[in-house]
């Protein structure tokens with residue numbers, strides 16, 4: 001990383017677990033509580049938006065109350081030092097930007113904006129939504145957070161930029177993602193096939209670990225990134 005410098009990160013729900021936002025899979029995962037087929041597809045939203053807002057309300061409240069943790073801050077520090085070039089995030093919580101990262105590609109959108117799927121008008125979430133209510137558009141349609149539900153396409157600019165970053169980076173850091181959501185899970189493979197080293201930070205092995213990953217740094221995002229930031233500052237402190 002110190003030599004190549006053009007490091008790009010792909011982050012997932014795991015990087016925000018230590019900020020109090022549960023991941024989707026694994027212990028305490030959101031999917032244990034809400035079946036994704038019933039709550040996280042575009043079809044479900046169109047059929048029963050009020051029901052889907054039960055889950056969305058919880059996500060908006062939890063994301064709104066969360067603050068960046070040491071891992072988000074570590075990523076921002078590495079960008080300031082010219083080591084990290086961009087963060088591609090599958091998260092919708094805005095915590096990379098809150099920590100000071102400037103080049104953030106939001107692959108699955110974000111919770112800060114609501115969009116009308118009838119007239120495409122957009123609104124800041126805090127202006128239209130209060131806990132216990134369902135937000136409405138001026139056209140009376142129920143608004144949807146500007147996040148990518150299953151069955152929706154990836155915003156084209158985010159997808160173009162993410163693939164370009166993956167094709168041209170020297171190192172891809174894959175942090176806190178189970179790499180099971182398509183097409184985000186293609187990004188590590190694209191980077192690898194284009195000659196990048198793939199370094200995974202996750203307490204658990206994933207579907208990438210045995211196939212695509214070159215180095216698995218096993219541990220929580222804050223612990224491993226804290227060590228990595230220190231190591232890049234002072235290579236003499238080389239022991240995890």
Ligand code: NAD
Nearest residue numbers: 012013014016023024025090091092093176177178220221
């Ligand atoms: P996932 O829930 O499928 O997997 C989370 C991964 O993080 C697991 O591999 C787990 O081992 C790892 N993990 C758990 N704790 C960790 C820690 N402290 N440090 C590092 N890694 C840790 O998450 P995903 O792959 O991102 O896919 C879920 C989808 O759901 C994403 O597309 C995302 O948009 C969405 N989501 C977003 C948020 C958020 O914005 N914070 C939260 C939940 C889900």
Ligand code: ZN
Nearest residue numbers: 116119137139
């Ligand atoms: Zn509308």
